[in-house]
Amino acid sequence: MSAPPLILASQSPRRKALLELIGVTPDQIIPADIDEAELKGEKPEVYVTRLAREKALHVAGQNPHALVLGSDTAVAVGRRILPKTEDEQSARFCLELLSGRSHRVFSGVAVVKPGGDVMSRVCETRVKVRSLDRSAIDNYIASDEWRGKAGGYAIQGLFAKHIVQLIGSHSNVVGLPLYETYNLLTGAGWSK
Known part of the structure; x- marks a missing residue:
């Protein structure tokens, strides 16, 4: 019996890469169109796990014979989840909040097996950002690299020079914790 096709329930080019x-290599990429609003009082690690599961289940509902991988990433300061920045004002707010302090990046990963069984994990990485003066923030805003990024930055780009310390998975901060993801996939029966 051949292995089921693998579907990535995400449109993120970073996750695919x-x-x-x-x-x-996913056999298909089918973004999940779900409501990503936070529930009142929801902790960041619960939020990303819930969304990863909902994305995977949504796509699996239309593809019951596939192995479906869903994921979600959030940047948190305390219990506050920072937005995916879509405008300069939200990016500046995030960068000012992260300046000179540590924050956590959470990713939830979920795999739905053919038949509907769901396996999920959450990964946490701690990141410390150096103090950013107005010039550093202005320069990063001008780069436009922050657009659409959770917490207003991309660690795999220009912002890397502002990272003082990282404890945990680097790939988690980019958008998908590879160790956890690979273990979930192989545990669900995926093989190359």
Whole structure:
């Protein structure tokens, strides 16, 4: 019996590229169109796990014979989840909040097996950002690299020079914790 096709329930080019780094090429990419609003009082690690599961289940509902991978990433300061920045004002707010302090990046990963069984994990990485003066923030805003990024930055780009310390998974901060993802996939029966 052949292995089921693998579907990535995400339109993120970063997630696809990260999977390819470890030799995982999805057979299809089908973004999940779900409501990503936070629930009142929801902790960041619960939020990302819930969204990863909902994305994977949504796509699996239309593809019951596939192995479906869903994921979600959030940047948090305390219990506050920072937005995916779409405008300069929200990017500046995030960068000013992160300046000179540590924050956490959470990713939830979920795999739905054919038949509907769901396996999920959450990954946490601690990141410390150096103090950013107005010039550093203005320069980063001008780069436009922050657009659409959770917390207003991309660690794999220009912002890397502002990272003082990282404890945990670097790929998690980029958008998909590879160790956890690979273990979930192989545990669900995926093989290359």
